[in-house]
Amino acid sequence: MMRTWQITTVTDAARARIALARLAAAYGVPTVDRSRLAASVSAHLRQCLTKGGTWRLTLEAVGAPGGERRLHAVVTPTQDACAAGETPWEVTVACPEAAEVSGAAAVDGGADALAEALLGADEDTAVVLDKLAEQEELVAFHREELHQTNQGVLALHAELDAAGRAQREAFAAERRARTEAENARRRLTFLADASAVLTAxxxxxxxxxxxxxxxxxxxxxxxxxxxxxxxxxxxxxxxxxxxxxxxxxxxxxxxxxxxxxxxxxxxxxxxxxxxxxxxxxxxxxxxxxxxxxxxxxxxxxxxxxxxxxxxxxxxxxxxxxxxxxxxxxxxxxxxxxxxxLQRALLTELPTTPGLSLAARYLPATHGLNIGGDWYDAFRQPDGGLITVVGDVTGHGLHAAVMMSQLRTALRAYAVDGGSPGRLLTRLHMFLHHLQPDLYATAVIARFHPEEPTVTWAAAGHPPPVLRTPDGRVHILDAKPGAMLGIPLTQEIDDHAVRLSPGSTLALYTDGLVERRALGIDPGIERLATALAGFGSSELDADLEGAADGILRPLLSDSERDDDVCLLLCHLQGGAGQPA
Missing domain, CATH: 3.30.450.40 (GAF domain)
Structure with a gap:
């Protein structure tokens, strides 16, 4: 189907528009699309009439791919308009169905026909306005919905912002708490380290x-x-x-x-x-x-x-x-x-013809520089010489006071002329009754100018070490008594060994020979070796130097944690007779 209209005047344009609308309605074009098509063609025809001349409107129903039909409207200019450079104008609208259009496009020239066409156009306009009202209501609904959505989004953003602020504040509080905890740890560590330094x-x-x-x-x-x-x-x-x-x-x-x-x-x-x-x-x-x-x-x-x-x-x-x-x-x-107190108690050794004495006392290197180790040498009324080395358990002032009491008691008992074993037995009874929770060890050696022997006794004490003139060393390990002061009744035995000029007897405490890791026996062997390293002439000439020479190798291996006491008794080799 194809329809053509020649348009020179407004009336021609109106009739063409009316025919176009009727044909579109006949082809089942929806009202809104039909109104849009008519309005578009009318607007273009108005522009054409303004330019003047004759214009041609062609409406053709054509097929499209897929079986769809379309109405294709084309406004072409006249010959003179084409010369002026005008190009055809066209518009296409879909038409759902085919129709009988033999008389649909006829429009007579009467006023009644034009009025009727105008009313028909108003009906289409009313439908369009109804559609527009529906769309406006729909737009208003969606606008309100969008407004509510925006309010929700704004509230969500506010909540997210508040949550972000709360999270930032929590992070800041956590950083502050971590910093405070680190500072507190630093202070406590410093306080602990400084306290250790101060109390050391x-x-x-x-x-x-x-x-x-x-x-x-x-x-x-x-x-x-x-x-x-x-x-x-x-x-x-x-x-x-x-x-x-x-x-x-x-x-x-x-x-x-x-x-x-x-x-x-x-x-x-x-x-x-x-x-x-x-x-x-x-x-x-x-x-x-x-x-x-x-x-x-x-x-x-x-x-x-x-x-x-x-x-x-x-x-x-x-x-x-x-x-x-x-x-x-x-x-x-x-x-x-x-x-x-200790300096007052460690008196100078007596001088005896034919017998040299040398003593060394070294306090422990830890703690209070005084302990219970002691030595003494004094004469008995019968001319005998008592030498003693003892060790009271413990350190400090209490041990020193107890040591002084034992020293005084021993000197008092020796006035009666008792033997070393008898003196130790009496000291044991004295200590047991005087201080039941305190113990001591001691070794006593007695020299007499009219006897070629030395008599000795020990109570829980390391054995004396004897060096004979020929350079051999003997450990006098005859059975000793138990420690002084223990809750036990005991009689401590005397022991005797023959002496020759040039002999040296060493009395000592366990601090000289005992080490925690090795025990006491290796230390006694080292003492014997050190004593054997001196010749009789060296001991005759310088017993004090020999005492230092014995201590030096024995105390060089480790730091001392106990008192050390050493008493050397040397029979002069030039005396000619036993002491």
Whole structure:
């Protein structure tokens, strides 16, 4: 089907539009598409009439691939319009069905026909408006739905933003907590390490000298230790003039902070800045003890001020340093008493014709430098010479006092002229009744100028070592008695061995020969070897030097943890007769 209209006037255009709409309706074109087709053609025809001339409108029903039909409208210009460069205008609309269109496009020229066509166009317009209203309602619905969706999205974004802020705050709090925990761990580690350093020494001057090394520069820029005893005694450690805050800390026993701003430090009182240096903040912490402060520790901050937690740690470290200094002073006081007592008890050896004596006493290298080891040599009324080496269990002042009592008791018992075994038996009874929980070991050797023998007895003590003039060494390991003071009734036997000029008898304590890893027997063998290394002439000439020569190889292998006592008794080779 093809229809053609020649259009010169508006009436021609109106009739062509009416025919076009009727043909589209006949072909089943939907109202909205039909109205869109008619409106498009009318708008183009209006433009054509404005240009003038005759225009041709052609409507053709054509087939499309897949069996679909289409209405194809083409507006072509006249000959003169083509010369002016106008090109054809065309539009296509789908038509669902074929129809009988023989009379559908006829439009007469009467006014009634045009009015009827206009009303028909209004009906199409009304349908289009209804569709438009439906679309507007649908758009309004979707607009409201979109608005609600946007509100939900905004609320979701707000919630996500709040959740993000909460998460960031949680991360920040976690970082702060981790930082605080790390700082607390660092402070505790420092406090533990510093405490170990301070308590490792028993010299209070050394403890005081270690404090600046521990605190500078991490926790303080400068450190001043004011010990009251040093100022009182005019000690060489007397410090410079002290800040007023340090004097207040000494008087009140409370830490003081002197600066031109509040310190806000827990447990610390604020004071005005020090007149000695107004620009430098000072933290003055007393060194407390159970009785009264030992002094004051004055610190200046490494930066502008201290962190409150650092100040708490510094106060605790000062408390521990005070305890270490107090303990060191107590130790030094007790050591001085004990050493004075021991020096008074270890008297000089007597001089005896034909018999040389040499003694060495070395206190343990750990702890209080005094123990229960002792030696003695004295004459009996009958002319005999008693030599003794003993060892009281334990160390320190108590052991030294007990040792002095045993020494005094032995000298008192020896006045009666008893033998070494008898003397040890009486000492055993004395110690058992005097101090039931304290024990001792001892070895006694008795020399007499009219007897060619030495009589000896031992109670739980290492055996004497005898070097004969021919250089051979004998360990006198005859059965000894048990330790002195144990809850046992015992009679300690005497033993005798013949001496010749040039013989040397060594009495000693277990600290000389016993080592934890090896036991005591290898040490006794080493002592015998060292004693055998000296000739009789060397022992005659320099017994003191021989004592040092014996100690040197025996004590060079390890650090001593026990007292050492050695007593050498040498029969002069030139005496000509037995002692």
């Amino acid at each position: 020494s028993l010299n209070h001057d050394e403890i005081v000298s270690r404090l600046p090394d521990l605190l500078v520069p991490e926790y303080a820029r400068s450190v001043d230790v004011w010990l009251f005893d040093n100022d009182t005694n005019g000690d060489r450690h007397r410090s410079a003039p002290h800040a007023a805050a340090a004097v207040i800390a000494a008087r009140t026993g409370r830490p003081q902070y002197a600066a031109d701003h509040p310190g806000h430090l827990p447990g610390v009182d604020d004071q005005p800045p020090s007149a000695l240096d107004p620009t430098r903040p000072l933290l003055c912490i007393p060194l407390p003890t159970r009785r009264a402060p030992l002094g004051v520790l004055t610190l200046s901050p490494p930066g502008e001020r201290w962190d409150p937690d650092d100040a708490v740690m510094l106060i605790e470290l000062t408390r521990r340093a005070s305890i270490a200094i107090d303990n060191a002073r107590r130790f030094e006081h007790n050591r001085d008493i004990a050493e004075t």
